[in-house]
Amino acid sequence: MDLQWMAWTLETGVFFGVIASLIAAYTVWGVVSPSTPRRGLLPMPTTRGDRLFLGLMGSAWINLAWLGLTEASQWVAVVLSLLFMLVIGRWG
Amino acid sequence: MEKPTNNRAWLLVLPVLLVVAFSAVIPLMTVVNYSVQDILGPEQHVFVGTEWFRKVLRDPELHGALRRQLGFSLAVLAIEIPLGIALALVLPMRGRAASVSLVVLALPLLIPWNVVGTIWQIFARGDIGLLGVAINGLGLKYNYTADALDAWLTVLAMDVWHWTPLVALLCYAGLRAIPEPFYQAARIDGASAWATFRYIQLPRLRGVLTIAVLLRFMDSFMIYTEPFVLTGGGPGNATTFLSQYLTRLAVGQFDLGPAAAFSLIYFLVVLLFSYVFYTAMQHAGRSEAR
16 A cells, blocks of 8 residues: 555654554553552542553643743653653553 | 453444544544655655744744634633523423424524524624624624624624534433432422522533533634634634634645644644543542532
């Protein structure tokens, strides 16, 4: 199938690969050891999947805020968003 | 005893997943690909990284459109949700009157969006429109084609007219689903009409209200056709909302890269607000149940 029209690049391929792998890994993890909602730093009880969703959405916003508000390297925002995902995933 | 799980249900979900993949996921992936490239032609594109995101995020026109859009969507929710509940409460619950009321109430929902814009374009005109002439007749200066506030209020009134029936119908269905014994218990306890509403009807409407709030927020946040037909985004930029800004970028200027970057930001804003509304309403329901 010709996917030229989708204008793929290596960077976006890696990006979607990471997202797809995360979803696949969380699905397998959920089947092997089902998640029960728990309450942590966040104001509502969340499952593992909720925390992944919040982590990904929060990361997107951290990167966008960085782009809109600063001129500093985007890699700082990437590191911050990884830390955010870790904190939400572990203690959220 | 542990309930057996039937994984055959996943097979039934598969067709939906395939349809969603083709109609939403693949186009969204393409938008992500476009957002990091300068699209020069069908097979000519240059990687530019986050440049379009930076450009779009610092565009004052986008900031203005976002402010107007947020104000509009919050006003829509603040008016349509209470008004829809009120309408559902006063509608007759049974008999011929109920059927007639429901049909009349649902009429605005049957009208195509561009026709709604045309109706209001004529209806609100200061020289020949019923609404415009009536308002001017009251001594108020009203001209939606020249005054920014008038234009904004007219778009808001049009949306309220068009979509409040949806909220009312959802609430009506929710009210009809409340079992009679709840009302009997309230009567035995001598509950007032307000107490019945506050402690019986409103909590049991939470499910339909969550759907109504999400639908109306997402829909009003993506409004395009009606204001485009009614005001064309004017006067000035007074009624230029996010989707009009996006259309101008993608179709008017053919800036596909910035348009794709903006589309993703737009999608994230809708996702964020929908998640916050959904979680808040679910959370409120749980706290009330405790």
